[in-house]
Amino acid sequence: MSLLSGVPKLVNVGVASFGEAASAAGAEVVDLDWRPIEGGDPKLAWLLASLAGDGGHADAPGTRIDRANAQAIERVLAAKPVLVDIALQAREVWPDLDAKILLHAGAPLPWRKMCGPMQGAAIGALLYEGWAKSPEEAEAQLARGDIRFESCHDRGAVGPMAGIISASMPLFVVRNEARGNLAYTNMSEGIGRVLRFGANGPDVIERLKWIEKTLAPTLKAAVAAQPGGINLKSIQAQALLMGDEVHSRNTAASSLFYRAVAGPLMKSGLERRPIAETLDFIDANWQFFLNLSMASAKATMDAAEGVAGSSIVTAMARNGVTVAIRVAGLGRRWFEAPADQPIGLYFPGFKAEDANPDLGDSAITETAGFGGFSLAASPALVQLVGGTPAEARAKCIEMYEITCAKNPTHSIPTLDFAGAPTGIDIRKVVDTGIRPVITTGLAHRQAGVGQVGVGIVRAPMACFTAALVALAAEMGVA
Amino acid sequence: MSLLSGVPKLVNVGVASFGEAASAAGAEVVDLDWRPIEGGDPKLAWLLASLAGDGGHADAPGTRIDRANAQAIERVLAAKPVLVDIALQAREVWPDLDAKILLHAGAPLPWRKMCGPMQGAAIGALLYEGWAKSPEEAEAQLARGDIRFESCHDRGAVGPMAGIISASMPLFVVRNEARGNLAYTNMSEGIGRVLRFGANGPDVIERLKWIEKTLAPTLKAAVAAQPGGINLKSIQAQALLMGDEVHSRNTAASSLFYRAVAGPLMKSGLERRPIAETLDFIDANWQFFLNLSMASAKATMDAAEGVAGSSIVTAMARNGVTVAIRVAGLGRRWFEAPADQPIGLYFPGFKAEDANPDLGDSAITETAGFGGFSLAASPALVQLVGGTPAEARAKCIEMYEITCAKNPTHSIPTLDFAGAPTGIDIRKVVDTGIRPVITTGLAHRQAGVGQVGVGIVRAPMACFTAALVALAAEMGVA
Numbered sequence: 001m002s003l004l005s006g007v008p009k010l011v012n013v014g015v016a017s018f019g020e021a022a023s024a025a026g027a028e029v030v031d032l033d034w035r036p037i038e039g040g041d042p043k044l045a046w047l048l049a050s051l052a053g054d055g056g057h058a059d060a061p062g063t064r065i066d067r068a069n070a071q072a073i074e075r076v077l078a079a080k081p082v083l084v085d086i087a088l089q090a091r092e093v094w095p096d097l098d099a100k101i102l103l104h105a106g107a108p109l110p111w112r113k114m115c116g117p118m119q120g121a122a123i124g125a126l127l128y129e130g131w132a133k134s135p136e137e138a139e140a141q142l143a144r145g146d147i148r149f150e151s152c153h154d155r156g157a158v159g160p161m162a163g164i165i166s167a168s169m170p171l172f173v174v175r176n177e178a179r180g181n182l183a184y185t186n187m188s189e190g191i192g193r194v195l196r197f198g199a200n201g202p203d204v205i206e207r208l209k210w211i212e213k214t215l216a217p218t219l220k221a222a223v224a225a226q227p228g229g230i231n232l233k234s235i236q237a238q239a240l241l242m243g244d245e246v247h248s249r250n251t252a253a254s255s256l257f258y259r260a261v262a263g264p265l266m267k268s269g270l271e272r273r274p275i276a277e278t279l280d281f282i283d284a285n286w287q288f289f290l291n292l293s294m295a296s297a298k299a300t301m302d303a304a305e306g307v308a309g310s311s312i313v314t315a316m317a318r319n320g321v322t323v324a325i326r327v328a329g330l331g332r333r334w335f336e337a338p339a340d341q342p343i344g345l346y347f348p349g350f351k352a353e354d355a356n357p358d359l360g361d362s363a364i365t366e367t368a369g370f371g372g373f374s375l376a377a378s379p380a381l382v383q384l385v386g387g388t389p390a391e392a393r394a395k396c397i398e399m400y401e402i403t404c405a406k407n408p409t410h411s412i413p414t415l416d417f418a419g420a421p422t423g424i425d426i427r428k429v430v431d432t433g434i435r436p437v438i439t440t441g442l443a444h445r446q447a448g449v450g451q452v453g454v455g456i457v458r459a460p461m462a463c464f465t466a467a468l469v470a471l472a473a474e475m476g477v478a
Numbered sequence: 479m480s481l482l483s484g485v486p487k488l489v490n491v492g493v494a495s496f497g498e499a500a501s502a503a504g505a506e507v508v509d510l511d512w513r514p515i516e517g518g519d520p521k522l523a524w525l526l527a528s529l530a531g532d533g534g535h536a537d538a539p540g541t542r543i544d545r546a547n548a549q550a551i552e553r554v555l556a557a558k559p560v561l562v563d564i565a566l567q568a569r570e571v572w573p574d575l576d577a578k579i580l581l582h583a584g585a586p587l588p589w590r591k592m593c594g595p596m597q598g599a600a601i602g603a604l605l606y607e608g609w610a611k612s613p614e615e616a617e618a619q620l621a622r623g624d625i626r627f628e629s630c631h632d633r634g635a636v637g638p639m640a641g642i643i644s645a646s647m648p649l650f651v652v653r654n655e656a657r658g659n660l661a662y663t664n665m666s667e668g669i670g671r672v673l674r675f676g677a678n679g680p681d682v683i684e685r686l687k688w689i690e691k692t693l694a695p696t697l698k699a700a701v702a703a704q705p706g707g708i709n710l711k712s713i714q715a716q717a718l719l720m721g722d723e724v725h726s727r728n729t730a731a732s733s734l735f736y737r738a739v740a741g742p743l744m745k746s747g748l749e750r751r752p753i754a755e756t757l758d759f760i761d762a763n764w765q766f767f768l769n770l771s772m773a774s775a776k777a778t779m780d781a782a783e784g785v786a787g788s789s790i791v792t793a794m795a796r797n798g799v800t801v802a803i804r805v806a807g808l809g810r811r812w813f814e815a816p817a818d819q820p821i822g823l824y825f826p827g828f829k830a831e832d833a834n835p836d837l838g839d840s841a842i843t844e845t846a847g848f849g850g851f852s853l854a855a856s857p858a859l860v861q862l863v864g865g866t867p868a869e870a871r872a873k874c875i876e877m878y879e880i881t882c883a884k885n886p887t888h889s890i891p892t893l894d895f896a897g898a899p900t901g902i903d904i905r906k907v908v909d910t911g912i913r914p915v916i917t918t919g920l921a922h923r924q925a926g927v928g929q930v931g932v933g934i935v936r937a938p939m940a941c942f943t944a945a946l947v948a949l950a951a952e953m954g955v956a
Contacts, residue, residue: 241858242720242730243891252720255733259761262740266754276744283737379891380719388894413721413857414892416866 044465048431050477051311051468061475065329065427068309072328073405073423075307076368078178079300083292084229085173086220089212090165093184094155097167100131103152105163105361106319107334111142111149115320115356117198120447121162122147124200128208129166135200135448153315154332156302157184158294158361161196161443161451162320169208170216172292174232176299183299185291187211187219190284192450196360197443199450210277218270218278225264230257232296235289236370237409240377240420246293247362247371248439248454249381253289258282294361297368304328304423311471312404313424316363316436316459320356320443323363325463327426330470337462342440344385344455356445358457363438369407369422372437372456373399377412377420381439385454389414395437396421402428402436426471429464522943526909528955529789529946539953543807543905546787550806551883551901553781554790554846556656559774562707563651564698567690568643571662572633575645578609581630583641583839584797585812589620589627593798593834595676598925599640600625602678606686607644613678613926631793632810634780635662636772636839639674639921640798647686648694650770652710654777661777663769665689665697668762670928674838675921677928688755696756699746700739708738710774713767714848715887718855718898724771725840725849726917726932727859731767736760772839775846782806782901789949790882791902794841794914794937798834798921801841803941805904808948815940820918822863822933834923836935841916847885847900850915850934851877855890855898859917863932867892873915874899880906880914904949907942 053066087093097103102125104118114122123138126147132138141147152159159165171184189207193199223229235256242252258279265275282288301314310328317324322336339357346352365371375382376396379389393414399421400406406419424436435458442453472478531544565571575581580603582596592600601616604625610616619625630637637643649662667685671677701707713734720730736757743753760766779792788806795802800814817835824830843849853860854874857867871892877899878884884897902914913936920931950956 238729251716252730252733255730255737258737258740259733262736263754263757263761266744266750266757272744272750276741279741279744283741379895383891383895389892390894413861414867416868417857417861 044430044468047468047472047477048427051427051472051475053427061472061477064309064475065311065471068307068329069312069404069423069425072304072307072310072312075179075303076300076312076423077405077407077409079233079303080177081174081183081232081296081299082177082229083172083223083232084175086216086223087171087173087184088216088220089168090171091167093171093173099148100146101148101150103150103155103157103159103163103165104319105152105159105161105359106317107322107324107336108149108151108154109319109321111145111147113321115359116446117356117359117443117449118162118164118320120198120200120449121164121195123447124195124204125164125166127200128205129168151317152361153317153326155184156182156298158298158364159186159196160188160290160294160362161360161441162198163361164195168212170212172295174292174295174299175229176303179303181299181302183295183302185295185298187215188285188288188291190281191287194450197441197450198447200448214274215278215281218265218274219261221268221270222261222264225268226260230260232292233409235260236293236296237411239289240374240410241413243378243380245371245374245378245381245439246289247365248385248441249286249378250289250293251286251380253293254282254286257289257292290362293370294364297364297370300368301364306331309475311426311468313367313426316367316438317361318358318363320359323358323459323463325426325459325467327467327471329474330467333470335463335467335470337460337466340457340460342442342455342457344440344442344453346442346453347451350444350452354444354452355442355455358438358440359443360440362440363459366436366438367424369403369410369420371439373403373422374410374412374420375437375439376414379414385439385456387456398434399437401432402434426464426467429461430468433461435459435461522908522946525946525950525955526905529905529950529953531905539950539955542787542953543789543949546785546807547790547882547901547903550782550785550788550790553657553785554778554901555883555885555887557711557778557781558655559652559661559710559777560655560707561650561701561710561770562653564694564701565649565651565662566694566698567646568649569645571649571651577626578624579626579628581628581633581635581637581641581643582797583630583637583639583837584795585800585802585814586627586629586632587797587799589623589625591799593837594924595834595837595921595927596640596642596798598676598678598927599642599673601925602673602682603642603644605678606673606683607646629795630839631795631804633662634660634776636776636842637664637674638666638768638772638840639838639919640676641839642673646690648690650773652770652773652777653707654781657781659777659780661773661780663773663776665693666763666766666769668759669765672928675919675928676925678926692752693756693759696743696748696752697739699748700742703742703746704738708735710770711887713738714771714774715889717767718852718888719891721856721858723849723852723856723859723917724767725843726863726919727764727856728767728771729764729858731771732760732764735767735770768840771848772842775842775848778846779842784809787953789904789946791845791904794845794916795839796836796841798837801836801937801941803904803937803945805945805949807952808945811948813941813945813948815938815944818935818938820920820933820935822918822920822931824920824931825929828922828930832922832930833920833933836916836918837921838918840918841937844914844916845902847881847888847898849917851881851900852888852890852898853915853917854892857892863917863934865934876912877915879910880912904942904945907939908946911939913937913939
């Protein structure tokens with residue numbers, strides 16, 4: 001934690017907040033007045049026992065939760081996320097972004113509490129939008145409070161790493177064809193010195209302009225050429241058989257997406273130059289599919305939002321300061337705890353001390369059963385982040401302990417094609433003490449630098465204990 | 479064997495052929511006058527002991543073989559197979575094919591001994607070349623002996639399944655940049671009713687014409703646009719990390735090849751229609767890369783050909799009647815034995831009795847460490863052909879017992895990234911009784927039908943015992 005410049009006061013929602021559901025939706029600090037179960041807290045143990053499923057009578061809280069979870073999981077497994085369109089600019093979807101609103105990853109937090117890479121990305125967004133002429137001017141505006149911030153998730157969106165989305169950025173539009181709900185994300189800029197990792201130099205801004213002017217309209221034509229759009233669930237399922245976990249490795253998924261757009265583009269009326277530039281850009285970026293994988297997972301998990309009584313996690317998100325989760329039966333409230341430091345492999349010239357704590361909305365993929373939950377599907381990623389294929393399998397098997405279902409569409413070859421562990425049950429996390437495994441990119445802690453490595457991290461237990469306490473209150477258990 | 483229409487007399491080369499190296503290169507029958515070691519043959523046991531390596535004095539036959547194998551393996555591991563060109567028609571490379579010569583898979587054999595699918599493919603080739611106007615006319619010419627047959631391997635070529643190559647068919651030209659040797663193969667027609675599986679209807683011939691007129695010139699332009707050509711070794715190495723064993727599964731490799739040609743084609747001066755057709759064709763064929771994988775393996779293993787005293791297998795090939803092998807220290811002699819019946823999964827409507835015995839030059843991939851030797855890299859294929867990922871790993875581990883090296887470029891993720899077992903030593907095969915594992919397509923036994931499934935088979939032991947006896951003679955051991 002000492003690595004953070006300007007350590008913020010951290011949010012921990014606990015029993016003290018039973019009556020304060022409204023305030024828990026924001027970033028305000030709530031004191032924690034009990035210990036997690038691993039510390040032997042008798043109250044938490046009693047809540048867990050009260051909410052336990054399997055064998056209680058029909059009206060028992062645990063039984064009601066089980067029924068709600070079955071419904072939530074049914075919606076998750078039935079989801080059919082499809083890339084249906086590209087909004088050429090985010091303002092097409094949200095006109096109010098022009099009132100100097102920026103979206104960011106994770107739970108809401110104000111400018112002064114943001115980590116270095118998120119601040120760097122925000123500065124870059126102001127330069128990109130032309131709201132400021134220099135980084136200094138941008139920073140002054142931000143410090144003055146001229147810019148309003150909102151969480152991507154509150155707009156049905158997700159953004160990798162800093163997750164900054166501004167009015168002119170194009171968006172992928174993903175629809176869950178099973179329920180009609182939409183999810184949005186921005187477009188991958190590639191690896192290294194990029195906005196989402198906090199870089200904001202002229203090269204970064206120029207690339208964002210190219211994405212807006214060339215990549216987005218080209219891909220929009222490719223999507224429009226395919227009746228029904230591009231089936232993202234199918235690409236994710238195939239990619240799991242091809243060495244991706246579709247979070248930190250998207251080599252196969254990006255190839256499959258490339259194939260899905262190249263043919264239609266060739267038959268389109270577009271000029272050849274933008275097509276060639278678009279294909280070259282995707283070809284050079286093995287993480288191109290990440291944003292699509294995230295929006296696919298978001299559209300999938302949002303299907304479970306609002307199922308009363310469900311203890312299934314619908315989002316895990318990191319703003320670089322806290323990790324926050326949402327739970328199906330608890331609406332859009334965030335349950336937050338301080339972010340951990342990922343363990344991983346650093347690019348040449350960087351070391352662990354350079355890395356920001358865990359950052360980005362991309363843990364939505366784990367929420368849907370990918371990433372760390374499907375780590376055994378991606379031995380090549382294991383090689384990159386450290387560890388052995390056997391350890392990756394062990395991590396996957398551990399994740400079955402805290403989830404409700406095996407997704408029959410998304411199977412993990414090295415586990416004899418078992419379905420990916422899907423649907424984190426906060427009760428199981430607290431009960432077993434097993435924290436969700438997340439694969440992640442590593443951002444430099446300072447604004448303006450960019451990506452420094454790739455790693456693995458776990459979501460903090462306090463998110464889950466806090467959510468459990470809130471769910472108990474919701475179910476009338478105290 | 480009873481499934482064959484017209485069971486041929488089978489070739490078994492043994493001690494009786496010690497002085498008959500010349501005749502062993504052809505398809506003539508040679509009687510076998512000893513039993514394999516598993517039958518307890520004392521002479522074979524003595525030969526094995528005489529040729530054993532590890533610890534003999536410097537001039538001992540086994541030590542000389544070890545030295546030769548080290549040299550042969552060094553050449554195999556150093557090979558750098560690159561797609562450097564496309565010959566628009568095979569006659570550019572071999573003008574004499576116009577004198578009604580057809581190349582075929584496996585060791586040489588005459589028309590009357592050929593299996594159904596090979597006969598079907600030969601009939602199709604005559605129709606395609608315009609040498610005959612109807613299947614009946616083609617069959618009459620073939621029965622009269624108007625057509626000369628040669629083995630693909632004898633032209634430095636490989637062909638999947640029936641492996642028929644005729645004068646007008648375009649060829650991929652692969653060069654091993656480490657030594658300059660060339661290998662050739664024809665182009666994939668897709669799956670199902672295709673010439674290589676013995677189909678020869680009008681749709682098959684029309685597709686071959688399209689390959690000649692559209693696919694070949696388009697891909698030639700794509701290759702020409704890339705200085706240095708397309709690195710096939712790199713594609714194979716990446717594909718092993720993406721769930722392919724680059725014999726019976728080439729899903730990832732075909733995707734990577736698609737990406738390697740789409741961008742350059744978009745920037746080429748070619749019209750858009752042939753580019754779109756070419757990309758759609760590759761997109762629809764997850765085995766498109768197979769032929770390239772085979773030619774890559776052929777260029778790799780030919781590098782070891784002629785290393786005196788080496789017991790490394792440089793080719794395994796099946797003509798649908800026999801399985802035949804070549805050994806580095808024994809030049810171009812074939813050592814043959816009756817082909818086994820593969821065990822596998824059948825397409826709807828077909829059953830085991832429909833399948834021809836093991837067929838095609840594609841076992842060159844196993845010879846180079848892919849296919850069955852890298853089966854653990856491809857759990858998705860295991861799912862298709864039957865068996866579990868654990869069984870696939872066990873098969874791979876078994877293959878280390880009969881090979882000389884782990885290829886550091888081609889690593890198998892699920893075996894903790896061990897290099898693929900490479901360089902079959904005939905001494906180890908005979909000594910351990912472990913026969914090479916081959917993944918394979920299954921052809922219908924009758925001419926004209928096509929592919930009926932996918933399976934796994936092992937090369938027959940008698941090839942290896944026969945080669946061992948010949949090597950002993952070559953080394954002066956008797």
